[in-house]
Amino acid sequence: MSAAEFAGTRSTVEPAFVRRLLIAIAVVFLFLFLFLPLAVVFGTALSQGIGMFFNTFTDAGTQSSIWLTLLAALVAVPWNTVFGLAAAWAIGKFEFFGKSALITLIDLPFSVSPVVAGLVYVLLFGAQGYFGPWLQRHNIHIIFAVPGIVLATIFVTFPFVARELLPMMQAQGNDEEEAALTLGANGWQTFLKVTLPNVKWALLYGIILCNARAMGEFGAVQVVSGRIEGLTNTMPLQIELLYSDYRFVAAYTVATLLAMLALVTLVVKSIVEWRTGERQA
């Protein structure tokens, strides 16, 4: 371009040694705080050889923890997905009083400590809780049982799908939906054939994030679980149990499964960002 702009660009760039220094600091910081913790997980899990790694999965308690984690995610993720779609539709497509307050309330579980999230369910459904006596009379177990774990998981993963969908639905507006409706499509057809394809990448990413957190939740689940090995231990709780038993290799072996889930989540995020053209550097 012009000489003036060329001169301008030159003076808005740092000297080479400053650039290299800043890059070096950033890389070292990320190496220490992100790469090393990840390397410890895989390194320790495989430190006694691949045989010991797979041996961990023959343990009944570990197997049951994997199934329970899958079960909790299998219930929590679909419910929160339906909620996310409903909330994004209501907030994204309509103007109504109290909308911004509603958005804040949906975000609420993000700012509540997971421990407090577990505690409130104990207050409701625990033996000393408000519904405790009634539940006991009807022989229904929620706290220190699977339903409590599922509820706590739903609470902590509550906003994820809604959070990803909302900006997309708001940005897209109503034009396409109105066109479809004018051409004679009904509400469900419009939703399935117009809205859903438009937000599919955000929806996928929201579900993946929701799932990662559902499978990895520790604090909230610990409070309601009672930590009975083979019955109410999820994978993160099993990791804690094995770790405090000094069975480090086994603890890290279970941890590798969750670490791989985290890595898959990051890969999907990158793909989604690439597909939607968001945040191109």
Next chain:
Amino acid sequence: MAVGSIAFKQRTIVPGFGLSLGFTMFYLCLIVLIPLSAAFVKSSTLGWAQFWHIVTTARAMDSYELSFGASFLAAAINLVFGILVAWVLVRYQFPFRKLLDSLVDLPFALPTAVAGISLATLYGPHGWLGAPLLSLGIHAAYSRIGIVIALTFVGLPFIVRTVQPVLEDLDKEFEEAAASLGAGRWQTFTRVLLPTITPAALTGFALAFARGIGEYGSVIFIAGNLPMRTEITPLLIVTELEEFHYADATAIAVAMLVVSFVMLFAINALQKWSAR
């Protein structure tokens, strides 16, 4: 027909308002609002004097000091390094830049228990980083330092991810104008760039701080968990619960909830400011 992205409710022909908002409200009340209000109802049965007594015991006060102090310190560390990392990722080209960019979100995706044991091993007395630090006389694990390390890990993505888009959208013209007016690079940074990214950076700081106060899983493995020394507030709640002191646990939880609401309010205000 189309009136842009904002259609008034009475004018739009899009259906499903009642169903979608109805389900949203029902589910929100069932999962979040009613359970949270149970904590307030339970603690209101205590009476103000007793509530105040529980939330201000020496042990509780020490835990707040630690939770707030460590979260603040970790968020401050992330403020400096987060801005630096965001700057480097946006402005410079270097090998593995894309990979590092994706890796920044790791603390969001990695379960806290996994991060917890991993950091405890890494900074433990026999760890890759813990052993050299110990030979320098620094007890990284099972101390307050360990808590700050864990909270720095947890809060790392917040500031990078709030500052990054602002830097990407930044028009180079301002920097060029500053440079042509004779400002040095550092002057341009402190006088032109820093004020622009301040609202976003503060939003990220508040998010990281709020997350740090409530964080549990990644901290307890590395913390040592000694009452009055290395016991964070969420751990105190769990301890009270395990000793069946429901009233005490609830009172402290309510104190934390109030802090969460205040933080949420502050973060909303900051986001509005940075969106301006």
